[in-house]
Amino acid sequence: MSLSTGIFAALTVASDESRPYRLALVGLVPVLWLSALAMAHGYERRYLGVGPEEYRAVFRSSVVLVGLVALVSYALHWDVPRDVLAVVAVLLGGLGLWGRAVLRRDLYRRRARGAETQATVVIGNARTVHSMIREINRAPEQGMRVVAACVSGLDGPRDAPSDVDGIPVFGYPEEAMSAVDLFDADVVAVSSDPDLDGAELRRLAWSLEEREVDLVVSPGLLGVAGPRLSIRPTAGMPLLHVERPVMSGGRRVVKVAFDRILTGGLALLALPLMLVVAFVIRMDSPGPVLFRQKRVGAEGRVFDMVKFRTMCVDAEARLTALRAETGLAPDAGNDVLFKMKSDPRVTRVGRFLRRFSIDELPQLINVARGEMSLVGPRPPLEREVEAYEPDAVRRLRVKPGLTGLWQVSGRSDLSWDESLRLDLWYVDNWCLVLDLQILMRTARAVLRGAGAY
Known part of the structure; x- marks a missing residue:
């Protein structure tokens, strides 16, 4: 059976009482697809244009949706040809990945021109802030644009004007919320700093929540990507668990x-x-x-x-x-x-x-x-x-x-x-x-x- 014949048979088999249900299923596929992408975090801003997680969401969504259609057709005794499922899998997975790649290239071009970026205030010690700003500036396509820094450990008098890698130093870390309001920041990035303990970070997160500003915290692990990082709650403390890199089995x-x-x-x-x-x-x-x-x-x-x-x-x-x-x-x-x-x-x-x-x-x-x-x-x-x-x-x-x-x-x-x-x-x-x-x-x-x- 050819692919076109399979699709035609799935929708127009004569005297098939389940034809209305099949037509309804085909009509629901776009809605189910968008819902599956949303549940797989395919539309979260933190993943758009950043790393492979966006593509993983598309792949997972296509597999889940095809599996769901197969399960429903089996439970309700709908004779959906395997050719149709194959076509749906290829279209959803292949075209979805291709479409995301095209959109990502366009997003990178716009971010390189300064559009679609998030104004970012960096907080931390002078040593760690320097490396964080350098890494953010190295990858403008990731969408973060550093506008100010709140830094501790700088030499010189407190009121002396200064900058870090060309970024103006607004003040000390305790003045971060004033910097957020002044620069209308979208993100606050906290570098690895022993002076910022859990209680201070928690209060900072509460203040940013009221302003609908995102908080990102560097674990100080340069070169470790998101899929290897997870939170392990232990004795009431959120511990960062770093998975071992796997290239075996x-x-x-x-x-x-x-x-x-x-x-x-x-x-x-x-x-x-x-x-x-x-x-x-x-x-x-x-x-x-x-x-x-x-x-x-x-x-x-x-x-x-x-x-x-x-x-x-x-x-x-x-x-x-x-x-x-x-x-x-x-x-x-x-x-x-x-x-x-x-x-x-x-x-x-x-x-x-x-x-x-x-x-x-x-x-x-x-x-x-x-x-x-x-x-x-x-x-x-x-x-x-x-x-x-x-x-x-x-x-x-x-x-x-x-x-x-x-x-x-x-x-x-x-x-x-x-x-x-x-x-x-x-x-x-x-x-x-x-x-x-x-x-x-x-x-x-x-x-x-x-x-x-």
Whole structure:
């Protein structure tokens, strides 16, 4: 039975006394869908445009609604064809996710222009307020706009004018409510500060409740996303419970299956392009088509990463001389990652391949062999791992990726600290929805060609 035939049969079967009920059910689907989204927190402002929770709400809503329709049809003996349920699941889930992605991009554009943002007053100690303001300003698309700070621990007289990262300091934390009223704030953000105890925070929350102002509190755990955080009430105290990052068991099986299935489809689509690229490389410069290099994978295992060759054959021999020049080159890489704009070792074809990341397509072979994942940290060289500090070694807990947060956040334009921060965040907060987000953002990053050289 085709999909169209199934839909038609569900609504127009002759002499079926349940037809009015089916028509009523179809009419109720939009209402039920919106209700399911609301119950899954799909319309809460705190999730709109922030993290993967918004997409999880859409997925959960589609599953729950389809399950509910199946349960009701079984209980009332309505013969709803399975084809119809399949179509409903695809439309609700697929189009819902696509629609949210489109709306999120538009929201990010408006927030980048200063619209649809929430005026935010930051409270806390001078040391912690500085890092909070920096992180908020780093991500304007998240919708928070710092307008003032109430800070303790500043040097100098109490009445002296001051600012933190360009944000005016209104006063001390006890003057926060005056700042909220003066700047018409929508959010008060409290940084990790030992001087702000539970009683003071409770009184602050009561005052903000009367003004319908949101309160957010930083737990002081940089790099831990919401799904790993929950409140555990113990002996009358709300304790913040931090779940251990999980990349084993069932979740590992899901990621491996996701990688293998999607890699097979991508390899079939990319095969004609890869054959053309191989021919062009052979015509452009002498040497092999593929370039193999030792990289370090999960748990420190070394493997041969495969790429299209984009440099001359003696590129490695010329590396030492180029590294000596990096101290004079303002666009060169750093002590850990060596990246250099206008690298003389790159061939003419290689520049084009690198700009659009076509040279990385053969890494699908590494993904198929289980040495890499489609999404993960950047695969490091052995000499890079030898220079790692203890924190950086954590990147090796998961398989390196063909793409990752580093790919969609600036690529080679990122500093080592920024690349490390993104990789560690991914390791600590991996989920399948995050992988899907990164893959969608990768397509846009590759087409723009920004940060690739």
